[in-house]
Amino acid sequence: MRRTSYLAIIISILAVAVRLILIDQPFIDDWSWRQSDVGAIARNYFQGGFHFARPQIDWAGDQPGYVGTELPVLPFLAALCYKIFGVHEWIGRVQAIILFALSLRFFFLLARKTLGEIAAIWALFFYSFAPLGIMASRCFMPDIPSLALSIVGLYFFQQWLEDERSTSFFISAVGISLSILIKLPSAIIGAPLICLAFQRFRFSASQRFDMWLFAMIALLPAAIWYGHAYQTSLQFYPYHFFGAGGIKLMSAAWYLKIAKEIPSLTLTQLLFVIGALGALIAGSASRARLFHWWLAAMILFIVIVGYGNRHPWYQLPLVPIFALFGGAGCAFIATKISGRAIQIALSVAVIALFAVPSFIYTRKFYEPAAASLRGAGLVLKRHSPANTLIVAADNGDPTIFYYAERKGWHFLEADGIYNGEPVDSSQAVLDLENLRSRGASYLIFTSNTSWWLDYYVELSQYVASNSTLVEANPEFKIYKLNPMSK
Numbered sequence: 001m002r003r004t005s006y007l008a009i010i011i012s013i014l015a016v017a018v019r020l021i022l023i024d025q026p027f028i029d030d031w032s033w034r035q036s037d038v039g040a041i042a043r044n045y046f047q048g049g050f051h052f053a054r055p056q057i058d059w060a061g062d063q064p065g066y067v068g069t070e071l072p073v074l075p076f077l078a079a080l081c082y083k084i085f086g087v088h089e090w091i092g093r094v095q096a097i098i099l100f101a102l103s104l105r106f107f108f109l110l111a112r113k114t115l116g117e118i119a120a121i122w123a124l125f126f127y128s129f130a131p132l133g134i135m136a137s138r139c140f141m142p143d144i145p146s147l148a149l150s151i152v153g154l155y156f157f158q159q160w161l162e163d164e165r166s167t168s169f170f171i172s173a174v175g176i177s178l179s180i181l182i183k184l185p186s187a188i189i190g191a192p193l194i195c196l197a198f199q200r201f202r203f204s205a206s207q208r209f210d211m212w213l214f215a216m217i218a219l220l221p222a223a224i225w226y227g228h229a230y231q232t233s234l235q236f237y238p239y240h241f242f243g244a245g246g247i248k249l250m251s252a253a254w255y256l257k258i259a260k261e262i263p264s265l266t267l268t269q270l271l272f273v274i275g276a277l278g279a280l281i282a283g284s285a286s287r288a289r290l291f292h293w294w295l296a297a298m299i300l301f302i303v304i305v306g307y308g309n310r311h312p313w314y315q316l317p318l319v320p321i322f323a324l325f326g327g328a329g330c331a332f333i334a335t336k337i338s339g340r341a342i343q344i345a346l347s348v349a350v351i352a353l354f355a356v357p358s359f360i361y362t363r364k365f366y367e368p369a370a371a372s373l374r375g376a377g378l379v380l381k382r383h384s385p386a387n388t389l390i391v392a393a394d395n396g397d398p399t400i401f402y403y404a405e406r407k408g409w410h411f412l413e414a415d416g417i418y419n420g421e422p423v424d425s426s427q428a429v430l431d432l433e434n435l436r437s438r439g440a441s442y443l444i445f446t447s448n449t450s451w452w453l454d455y456y457v458e459l460s461q462y463v464a465s466n467s468t469l470v471e472a473n474p475e476f477k478i479y480k481l482n483p484m485s486k
Contacts, residue, residue: 004120008108008121016100025093028368029135029366032369032397034311037057039078046082053232058408059410060238060407061435062439066235067241067242068229070229093140096136099145107124118327150176153176153218154176157214160172192297237415245308255303266318274329279325281332302314376392379471383480384404390406390441390442391432391435391444393411436481437484444476444478445477467480468480
């Protein structure tokens with residue numbers, strides 16, 4: 001094995017090891033709400049029967065809570081594992097790590113084939129330790145598994161164009177299909193695929209049967225599943241389709257905020273600068289053109305899906321893209337330095353200037369922003385019967401429901417969906433009165449919403465007159481609602 005292969009193995013082992021740190025951490029970080037929803041779907045499979053086509057969330061109150069979502073293969077597999085190991089957060093998290101680990105080999109091979117040995121090592125290093133990538137690849141979410149399958153599919157598509165083996169063709173088509181099924185925005189991987197196909201076949205690509213067969217395998221299952229998911233969202237309360245509303249152009253200030261976060265929380269400043277340099281350097285190289293197409297598709301995606309990109313994980317494909325260009329930038333710089341000692345010193349400097357900010361930004365992702373929600377949920381689990389319906393003023397974060405193992409509603413709500421802060425006391429009282437009539441028997445305010453009881457005087461009076469305080473601390477307040485008179 002060549003030295004670069006040994007280095008790639010070492011980097012890959014370290015990358016996986018880093019992600020195993022705090023693998024059993026509860027869902028209390030800043031992405032808690034998304035992971036709690038996926039976790040709830042998994043546990044509802046486990047407890048309510050393995051009805052694959054009917055994923056259920058917990059915040060639909062007295063209704064089953066079927067929702068339209070991505071192909072729920074990850075929560076379904078987690079639910080199967082619960083049968084053996086019990087319900088644990090690490091089971092969901094480890095799925096992302098396994099798929100990330102799978103992608104490392106093919107990402108390295110893709111980079112080596114298109115950019116060369118030195119660039120591939122640097123690209124693998126950046127891909128392995130970019131802060132957004134570290135966070136996403138240890139979360140119970142579909143984003144990293146989808147991205148990993150995209151990378152595998154892209155590698156085998158390039159391989160098929162070279163060797164024309166049916167094995168490469170079908171691995172690529174199935175990988176891309178699963179990627180889109182697990183996360184619909186992964187369809188942007190079509191941009192580099194189209195680039196490769198055009199480079200190989202030019203305009204005759206649209207006339208080839210194998211290209212149409214590939215498109216059918218990659219897209220038809222997604223069309224069928226998402227059609228079913230959309231119909232589910234129309235038929236069942238809370239009439240919710242995950243990701244709906246994300247396609248929306250936003251203000252310049254909105255995009256400026258995203259643009260400021262990408263060079264820091266997503267990539268680090270060093271990777272952004274070196275990646276931009278690499279993109280310019282590789283501009284004339286036809287073998288690297290697919291990465292420019294991928295980047296262009298991502299920029300267009302961020303603009304068109306402006307509202308959806310309020311979630312940082314939507315920018316996750318920027319990590320492998322900039323890692324590849326960053327590798328090209330490092331390889332270019334290496335060609336301009338002849339002294340061995342200077343090369344080593346500069347490499348150490350690059351590693352330090354990337355690793356230290358990455359560590360700092362990654363720690364921010366790990367901060368227990370939703371610890372109080374989990375605490376409230378655990379207290380509710382102890383104090384309330386198993387079939388209790390709860391009302392949570394939780395800013396739309398379902399972490400309380402997940403850890404309480406109770407169903408209920410966000411407060412305020414509209415058709416089950418979190419409806420923001422009250423306009424006035426009357427709106428809050430009316431909503432709470434409606435939820436009480438539907439069976440809600442516990443009410444929770446968190447540290448972020450307890451101010452409602454000071455600001456909305458009539459709401460505070462209503463709560464005092466119609467409930468009993470169960471537990472209160474600086475993190476949350478839990479009330480047991482009085483039964484409604486008939």
